[in-house]
Every structure is written in C-alpha cells, then in structure tokens.
Amino acid sequence: MELKERIDKRFKQDFGEEGTFYASAGRINLIGEHTDYNGGFVFPGAIDKVIMAEIKPNGTDKVRVVSLDLDDTAEFGLNETDAPKASWARYIFGVCREVLKRGGVVKGFDAVFAGNVPLGAGLSSSAALESCFAFAINDMFNENNIEKFELARIGQSTEHNYCGVNCGIMDQFASVMGQKGKLMRLDCRSMEYEYFPFNPEGYKLVLVDSVVKHELADSPYNKRRQSCERVAKRLGIETLRDATMEMLDAIRTDITAEDYFRAKFVIEEKDRVLAVCDALVAGDYETVGEKMYETHHGLSKDYEVSCEELDYLNDIAKECGVTGSRIMGGGFGGCTINLVKDELYDKFVQTAMSKFAEKYGHAPKVYPVVISDGAHKEA
Numbered sequence: 001m002e003l004k005e006r007i008d009k010r011f012k013q014d015f016g017e018e019g020t021f022y023a024s025a026g027r028i029n030l031i032g033e034h035t036d037y038n039g040g041f042v043f044p045g046a047i048d049k050v051i052m053a054e055i056k057p058n059g060t061d062k063v064r065v066v067s068l069d070l071d072d073t074a075e076f077g078l079n080e081t082d083a084p085k086a087s088w089a090r091y092i093f094g095v096c097r098e099v100l101k102r103g104g105v106v107k108g109f110d111a112v113f114a115g116n117v118p119l120g121a122g123l124s125s126s127a128a129l130e131s132c133f134a135f136a137i138n139d140m141f142n143e144n145n146i147e148k149f150e151l152a153r154i155g156q157s158t159e160h161n162y163c164g165v166n167c168g169i170m171d172q173f174a175s176v177m178g179q180k181g182k183l184m185r186l187d188c189r190s191m192e193y194e195y196f197p198f199n200p201e202g203y204k205l206v207l208v209d210s211v212v213k214h215e216l217a218d219s220p221y222n223k224r225r226q227s228c229e230r231v232a233k234r235l236g237i238e239t240l241r242d243a244t245m246e247m248l249d250a251i252r253t254d255i256t257a258e259d260y261f262r263a264k265f266v267i268e269e270k271d272r273v274l275a276v277c278d279a280l281v282a283g284d285y286e287t288v289g290e291k292m293y294e295t296h297h298g299l300s301k302d303y304e305v306s307c308e309e310l311d312y313l314n315d316i317a318k319e320c321g322v323t324g325s326r327i328m329g330g331g332f333g334g335c336t337i338n339l340v341k342d343e344l345y346d347k348f349v350q351t352a353m354s355k356f357a358e359k360y361g362h363a364p365k366v367y368p369v370v371i372s373d374g375a376h377k378e379a
C-alpha cells in the first residue's frame with residue numbers, strides 16, 4: 001500500500017475525519033561535511049524519500065500523534081514543558097515548543113505519520129520529521145507567516161534543546177528548502193544560498209548503505225564540534241571558517257593532536273566545496289570525484305567519523321574505478337555517496353553488494369539518488 005493510503009487508513013481508524021497531508025524530505029550532501037557548524041559551505045539537496053503526515057486541528061490544547069512505522073502513540077499538552085519520553089515524539093514536541101517560543105501559534109492537533117527515509121542511515125530522517133511538522137504548523141496555524149528558513153532553524157533548535165544533538169543547519173535547511181533537480185550551496189556564515197541544477201550527464205549518484213546504524217545523540221558528534229570550537233577560540237576567531245592552515249600550524253604545539261586534526265579537516269573541506277562548485281560549473285566531474293575521495297580520506301583519518309564498513313565500501317568504489325565516493329552525513333555508520341559513470345553503474349553495485357556481503361554477512365542497501373522537492377503540502 002502507498003504511504004499516503006497507509007497513513008489515511010490509520011488516521012480514519014483513530015481520528016475519524018480526513019486531515020491535510022504534508023511531507024518533507026531526507027537529504028543528500030554532495031560535499032561539505034561537518035562544515036555547517038563551522039560557518040563553512042555545504043552542498044545538499046532533498047531526496048525522493050520523505051516523512052509524510054496527515055494532520056487535523058482537534059480544537060483542544062492537546063497534540064495526539066501516531067507513529068505508524070513504530071506502531072506507537074504519544075500525547076502531550078501544548079502548555080507542558082516536559083518533553084515526552086519516546087524519542088520520536090520529542091521531535092514533534094520540540095517543534096511545537098520552538099514555534100511557540102518564537103511567538104508563533106500552535107493549537108491542538110491529531111496526526112498520523114510514516115515515512116520511507118531509512119532510519120539511522122545518515123539521510124536525516126529526523127530533519128524530515130521536524131520539517132514536516134514545522135511546515136504543517138506554519139500552514140495550519142500561522143498563515144505561512146514564518147519564513148521558510150526559520151522553519152529550518154526551528155528544526156535545528158529542536159535537535160539542540162530536546163534531542164541532545166548540537167547539529168548544524170544543513171539537514172533541516174535541505175529538507176525545507178530543497179527543489180527538484182537542484183542542489184543548493186549554502187554559506188553557513190552568511191546563510192546565503194544558491195540553487196545549482198544538478199543533472200550530471202553520463203553519471204549517476206548512488207548511495208550505498210552499510211546498514212551500520214548511526215546514532216548522533218550523546219555521540220562523538222558533539223565532541224567533534226567542541227574540538228572545532230576550542231581551536232577557533234584559541235585562534236581568537238568566531239568559527240573555523242576564518243582559519244587557514246598557516247594559522248593552525250602556528251598554534252599546533254599549543255593544542256592537542258586530536259584538535260589539530262579535526263580543525264585541519266574542516267579547513268581543507270571548506271576549500272573542497274568551493275573547488276567542487278567550480279568544477280560542476282565547468283562540467284568537470286573528474287575533479288568533483290577526486291574531491292569526494294579526499295573528503296572521505298579526511299573524514300576517516302583526521303575527523304575519525306568513519307567505520308570499517310564505510311572504509312571498505314570506499315575501497316571497493318576505488319577498485320571499481322568509480323569517479324567519486326565518500327562517507328556522507330555525520331558519520332559513525334550510514335551511507336557512502338558515489339558518483340558513478342553510467343557504464344560502470346551495474347558492475348559497481350553488484351561488486352559492492354557481493355564483496356560487502358562476503359565480508360560482513362549482510363548485503364548493503366542501494367538507493368539511487370533522485371533530487372526532489374523539500375517540505376510541502378500534498379496535493
């Protein structure tokens with residue numbers, strides 16, 4: 001059964017009348033990892049995997065929500081400040097609180113949601129959930145007066161204040177602002193962004209999911225951020241966006257080796273995003289691919305957010321002659337993103353499946369990337 005039908009069936013069962021459908025997307029990121037909270041550049045796009053919700057105001061001050069995929073329900077009052085126990089419900093609770101905090105309107109509603117964004121795969125299912133509800137609340141109760149970018153910030157603050165992840169803005173930005181067929185380059189210092197049509201002729205983008213679950217809360221993710229902030233402070237600058245390798249080398253003996261390598265990665269990654277943008281404009285996919293491999297190397301060796309399985313997938317890509325491959329997203333599991341020539345695609349996918357299965361006893365999952373629209377109301 002289609003996602004929408006499944007949701008609607010349960011909505012009718014639990015809440016009777018028909019509601020309105022909203023959806024928001026997971027995301028990919030071509031390049032620019034762990035740069036967002038350092039004031040650098042990112043290059044994400046929304047994908048054709050979504051969290052969808054059917055929602056209807058219920059005339060009370062209570063929110064009642066069903067998570068269809070987890071077969072769980074939650075209820076909370078809009079005047080309550082204690083977050084619900086279930087982690088999935090905290091995302092929705094957080095979004096409501098953050099809208100209220102900003103002076104927005106939230107009234108009681110009933111909702112059923114479900115999705116096809118794989119969980120824990122680094123495709124930002126949590127950002128899709130936050131963006132879906134933020135968009136819906138803006139449409140249902142605020143006449144769409146909250147700016148779209150602010151909806152992304154509402155999702156980000158939810159992660160910070162209710163979910164324990166001190167994330168940057170990339171995932172929520174991509175989920176809310178994504179447009180079909182376009183990647184976006186976001187400058188996370190000025191928050192200016194630009195859409196880049198992305199249709200690489202002769203190549204495909206494909207994700208290979210190691211199925212190693214990544215969990216960002218209480219994870220080394222926050223520690224990576226702290227390392228970067230320590231170095232920036234030591235350099236007397238606001239973020240590593242303003243750092244150079246010369247500046248970093250000048251303080252090398254004053255900081256830990258760990259902090260040094262974390263900052264080195266961020267400084268180098270910043271330049272790689274810009275190089276990739278130029279290469280894309282010039283249609284030079286070989287350079288795009290080279291930079292992707294460099295990012296993988298940095299994420300694995302300097303930033304240390306890879307894992308054995310992801311390094312192995314990267315090696316397989318290299319051996320198969322794939323143009324570019326790297327771990328994508330926060331790390332600690334999840335997917336690699338691969339830029340593959342059309343004629344190599346089948347061979348690469350088959351080799352990755354069989355070699356990985358041979359070594360780890362289970363096959364990876366493969367998702368072709370389709371760049372799609374971000375948060376929206378369903379027709």
Ligand code: GLA
Binds near residue numbers: 034037124329331
């Ligand atoms: C996670 C975070 C993002 C970003 C990426 C790494 O997805 O939510 O803000 O930091 O990791 O690029």
